[in-house]
Amino acid sequence: MSKGGGYRSIALIGVLMLAALSVAPIASGQGQTVLRFIPQADLRILDPITTTAYITRNHGYMVYDTLFAMDAKFQVQPQMVDKYELSSDKLTYTFTLRDGLKFHDGQPVRSADCIASIERWAKRDALGQKLAEATDSWKAVDDKTFTLKLKKPFPLTLEALAKPSSNVPFIMPERIAKTDASTNITDATGSGPFKFVKEEWVPGSKVVYVKNKDYVPRKEPPSWAAGGKVAKVDRIEWIYIPDSATAAAAINAGEVDWWEQMPPDLIPVLAKNKNVKVENIDPLGSMGLLRFNFLYPPFNNQKMRQALLYAIDQNDYVLGIAGDAKNGHPCYSYFTCGTPLASEVGAEPMKGKRDFEKAKQLIKESGYKGEKIVIIDATDQPIVHSQSLLTLEVLRKLGLNAEVQAGDWGTLITRRSSKEPIDKGGWSIFHTWLVGPDVTSPAVNFAVRGNGQKAWFGWPEDAKIEELREAWFAATDPASSKKAAAAVQQRAFEFVPYVPTAQFILPTAYRTNLSGVIIAPMTLMWNVEKH
């Protein structure tokens, strides 16, 4: 063999291996308007009912439609429903679907599809479960008309059917909606403005949607998830770029059109580019929170929890999370500031100059004996990590025996479900955040509940807060609803199921050749044009 033959062999093997690749050609989208979008996370689960992940909720808005939707004025508007009636005894709703509604497989949307979808959703969603408790029966009158018969009046019926965030009551074909509510569906056939292209889905990298040409939008202008959902691009590619510096370079270079959520430190980098617009399109933002473990000392003691209300400065958390006071502000409310039920009732301990002396006095009164406090942290989640470090500093200033135990998000969400004491892998505090729509009322703010072992991680038990929450459900008009919510909040600031830490915004960035981006607390992609 001649010299260098070894290298030629390697090269030949390489060429042969490449030639043997049998991956199907990928549709290029040539000749079409293609919107390239960097989502906040990788889409892994297609089922918006089995998971509450926001990326799956956003996927749901692409492919599914809803019976009702909430608009920017917090008013419920019909979406798939053409008209509806409520009987005079307030026990029977009759819904009639709009004409021309079709699923992506060409089948018409029928009453049976709507009923099966709502019943599946109601098995998983907390507000859906409340609706199910009040429901006597769902009945299809014909293919376009169906009724909901209630056992007792449920004033939040339409609000439940228009729930804007996880879990959203999306409508699916009956054959899919009959799937067990704990089993992930894998068929994303919906009736929404875009169709999911499963053949081009590369989990961890790319999701492709194409315009649903059969979709019949409403005539009204879009307002949050209500109004006309007019798809104005032919194809949308969600390109997941895990590295934020690369994502910034990609939008700067024009390789992508829209970056859903950018870290605050990259805002100045993109703001310099005149072809990129950095904007806040989320009117409600997100709410940071500090959650206690109520099962063990020291935070099974109410005075210990109250002590933190006097010591935590939300301004620090705004800066820690959002990087700039322009991207957030304190919110001394258990309900999203800027929404109808928000108030500062009972929030005095959190406001004004921080009172460490009062906090220390409460700690003394609690009988704290130096028990170890473990804050579980996820260093791969900057919003969690920054809050953890700030809380650690506060606890140490108060003279508490605290430490941060760092891991990744996957470890945190596993560990927080542990009901064991600290020496057996338990925890005392964790931080997370919830999007604004998930904290707007006692119905959706699950973290404010006190239903013990059935509550969210931390398992607080408080009969009074549960009683006040039930009273809120019974409120029949906006004024009494606000009053009842204020009572829930008053009790929450006494009982302290968690500490609200900040309201903040993660801005979006898009190329200036895009227009029509909808201002809403969820990322919605209809109405967006690419010039």
Add this chain to the structure above:
Amino acid sequence: MIAYVVRRLFSTVVVMAVVAFVVFSLLYLTPGDPAAVIAGDIATSEDIQRIHQRLGLDDPFLVQFGRWAGALAHGDLGTSIFTNLPVAQLIGQRVEPTLSLTLCTLVVAIAVAVPLGVVAAAKAGTWFDRAVMAFSVLGFSVPVFVLAYILIFTFAVALDWLPVQGYRSIHEGFWPWLRHLILPSIALGTVYVALIARMTRASMLDVLAQDYVRTAQAKGLAPDQVLLGHALKNAAVPIMTIIGIGVALLISGAIVTETVFALPGIGRLTVDAILRRDYPIIQGVTLIFSAIYVLVNLAVDLSYAFFDPRIRY
């Protein structure tokens, strides 16, 4: 030789079985619960428990291992816990980008490093030799992600010559495919250029000091003939060893490069699976990697016989 190859292939099966058991055991012991990830942030303990039961994660270790090993024996790598897609399909989607990146990096590394090493050895002690060695030190020292960002900023953002990120299948054309691999290959290949160039130089210097090289020179052979025809072939065994190790490391070591350049390769698939505790994918990828390592080692061992006729199997 054939008996040797068969023996080695059989040992591959044994190695893979051991790897399968060890990996399964480690994952079983590792903290983290895919059910918690699936359920999302707004889940309750009851939700997680329900998903746990559905996935069979409550079963004893041996039951879970037996179920997985039984499916594996039938060629089934399982199904992703999250996407519900077959693991084989997910790996299949990712093979092309990783293979392409590996091949391009290897081509870049060999095409640059071997000539550099040979010439540096031939001109040992000169400025060229020192420059090659200085480059080698730099190549080792600069982290891949730093070099990647410098390349992206320079060639993709400032000059707009090449794409920042992404991958195009070779089915979409050779040039689109190559354009998306140039920067990642340089970023990933630099460390291998440094490694192979140093090894080539050292090996060549050793061979050039041998008597038979002096004899060839005394016979009046042209310097190029001595260098390439006599010295390089005899210096090839250690070079092939380091290239073989490099290939194995490249396949798994491409994780950072794939992440920075958003290449949908096997490295990223693995990291994503680890972060969300998608056990079937982690197990599947680990098995494939272990098989590749063993086979690459076998190929390198066989190549010794080609370069050095004294070696027999």
